[in-house]
Amino acid sequence: MPHAKLTIDVPAETWIGDVSAQHPDLRFEVVAAMPGEDTGIALVRLRTDDPLSIITEIRERADIDELELLWKYEDEALLQIESSNPLLLLPVWRSGVPLTTPFEIQDRRATWEMMTSNSRLSRLRTQLDEFGIGFSIEFVRDVGASQADQLLTDRQQEVLFTAAENGYYQAPREATLGDIADTLDIANATCSDVLHRAEGHIIHWFIDEHMRVEVG
Known part of the structure; x- marks a missing residue:
């Protein structure tokens, strides 16, 4: 795909x-x-x-x-x-x-x-x-099941990995959006936008792959 x-x-x-x-x-x-x-x-x-x-x-x-x-x-x-x-x-x-x-x-x-x-x-x-x-x-x-990393730009990967490493996706969260932005030395709005786009790409990829497997 x-x-x-x-x-x-x-x-x-x-x-x-x-x-x-x-x-x-x-x-x-x-x-x-x-x-x-x-x-x-x-x-x-x-x-x-x-x-x-x-x-x-x-x-x-x-x-x-x-x-x-x-x-x-x-x-x-x-x-x-x-x-x-x-x-x-x-x-x-x-x-x-x-x-x-x-x-x-x-x-x-x-x-x-x-x-x-x-x-x-x-x-x-x-x-x-x-x-x-x-x-x-x-x-x-x-893009295949083993190629999800190709969905993201280098910048999106950097921000997403930093968020994950700092516990942004833990429940309860161990870091806020502001913490991630501070770690990367970028504005909160920029951090939010990059994360939103990265998450959107991954979600679209997952849904498409799931539907392809179901149909196949």
């Missing part, structure tokens, strides 16, 4: 492609996405100094059917957006490949990670080509 990471050129004609090109320092985090043939719905976290001006800019686009502000706090906001131009997600929907979320978009570049079959990954590449969406493959790794 391959674990792949792709960098996607977000089409300029989509709302998120255009807005991210207009504001290259702006970071979008797609928390969840539900694509369809004619519409796409996504939960998007927005990080910027002035979220309201960006929200207004997004709302005024012709391809935005509905925008709901779910919450806003200082330089962050969470939006639920329905768009009539789900071009970015159509290749994913048509190829039947589940994306690992959240994924980030900045300056018209999206980073996608996925674990799927070789045939579906090949189908995704074909769909991206057919829609004229540029992409580059960062890596494709074969």
Whole structure:
């Protein structure tokens, strides 16, 4: 089962492609996405100094059917957006490949990670080509029961192993998130984010492997 990471050129004609090109320092985090043939719905976290001006800019686009502000706090906001131009997600929907979320978009570049079959990954590449969406493959790794360590970057492994060694996963816990961050000399938020992503990769891998064994 391959674990792949792709960098996607977000089409300029989509709302998120255009807005991210207009504001290259702006970071979008797609928390969840539900694509369809004619519409796409996504939960998007927005990080910027002035979220309201960006929200207004997004709302005024012709391809935005509905925008709901779910919450806003200082330089962050969470939006639920329905768009009539789900071009970015159509290749994913048509190829039947589940994306690992959240994924980030900045300056018209999206980073996608996925674990799927070789045939579906090949189908995704074909769909991206057919829609004229540029992409580059960062890596494709074969993940088996004895290869779980390949799921994680070196940084994720470092943080995860440090947390385990210091008793973060013991019950009751022998170390807090702050203790782990202090040991690694990183911010609490950074430590939390890296751990969350590492745990997410491992959980997705475990579920996929379990389902593969059950089906086999």
